[in-house]
Amino acid sequence: MSTQSRRGGRPGKPYRRPRKDPVRILAFEALRAVDERDAYANLVLPPLLRKAREKDPAQGGLDARDAALATELVYGTLRRQGTYDAIIAECVDRPLREVDPPVLDVLSLGAHQLLGTRIPQHAAVSATVELARVVLGDGRAKFVNAVLRRITADDLDGWLERVAPPYDEDPEEHLALWHAHPRWVVSALWDALGGGREEITALLAADNERPEVTLVARPGRATTEELTGTGADAVPGRWSPYAVRMTEGGEPGALDAVREGRAGVQDEGSQLVALALADAPLEGADSRWLDMCAGPGGKAALLGALAARRGAALLAAEKQPHRARLVARALEGNPGPWSVVSADGTRPVWRPGSFDRVLVDVPCTGLGALRRRPEARWRRRPEDLAGFAPLQRGLLREAVAAARAGGVVAYVTCSPHLAETRAVVDDVLRGLEREPQGPAAELVDARPLLPGVPGLGDGPDVQLWPHLHGTDAMYLALLRRTA
């Protein structure tokens, strides 16, 4: 080991190779992929972890605890990105946009360890500086070291007192920084939720919790007893008779029923909206069901199983051919008749007025599933709403047209944003009133179709919430075609 500094040849600190910490390096790689390639953390991380777990820990592989730490570092850093950016901005003497993205990723990872975990301060700083030496080089590691030392001046609450305005001065900005959501998302969620500070705070906090894994035992193919029999941490769902919650996380892929497609991973909110459509009262025939936006097929698989019990056939449509293939895979082994077609729901290939039950689970901003995708809240823009608006209206209009007179339509979004929920339903109903030759429809009270579920508001539509129901913020409006 040299005792000379490498630059000037003057005696200095001996050069030491940086310590390679596989957990932090993997977390950094995941953050880079999310940042650079717009990747999703929940898709990028599992293969990285799998590869690292296959390696011997002596050769830089990860054991289960390391993998859990890497997951927490990636998810936590991404989830609180906006808040950490605001704090880092206070500790850097230039605008954040002038800091190289890989440097900012290392700083955010360090900020999360310092402010959002129980990792001791000295360990958080030294591990992050070592990471910076490995992935950025010694020069930039010094900068990282200096910024992190400034961050250690306070804990998270102390920093938030400094960077966030008081609640009374600017409630939305205050909540946005304290609960790590973009301001426009706070505003939209609050509009949809109503209520005061307590309600919105509970919702924002629930968005920052990692959701439990929930399974569905597809009726007629698996039973909840089969799934709860797999371990003490598998307990019945709260609302859906087909749901099982894995309270400790667990590995669904290890279960026979999941591997065989008889059960699947599915949020209880998704189960509830499919069940509500299946249970909606209907006069006359009940033999043809349509799922108009079926990919990747979670709701189609549940609807298919329910339809089979009633002797009904399911047609599942999906615009993207590769997603249509996923739907076909999800429906494989379904006990009743089903078919999948790759088709644009706004240019139907089916006969209008021919279905008894129609599900239209439209593409949306996904603001109701922020718990699952830690980076999604920072990536979405208010402009995205305008992009989805005509498609959502077009699909709902065609869903009504696909239903027979007396048939029911479930309009579903995984977003509580009013522009994607009530505004779409109201606009389509108003538009249909102006079409003398077009199909007519009316809203049906959906609440009785979610028996036992509290807090469903004034109806007739239903909005589920993570903090109230433990589900994604799924929206459901039920319509009946009247003519």
Ligand SMILES: C[S@@+](CC[C@H](N)C(=O)[O-])C[C@H]1O[C@@H](n2cnc3c(N)ncnc32)[C@H](O)[C@@H]1O
């Ligand atoms: C919210 S996802 C549906 C989720 C699905 N129901 C499930 O439970 O697995 C919306 C789907 O609609 C598809 N889609 C988008 N535009 C469409 C269109 N014009 N016609 C049919 N499907 C469309 C998307 O590709 C996406 O797979």
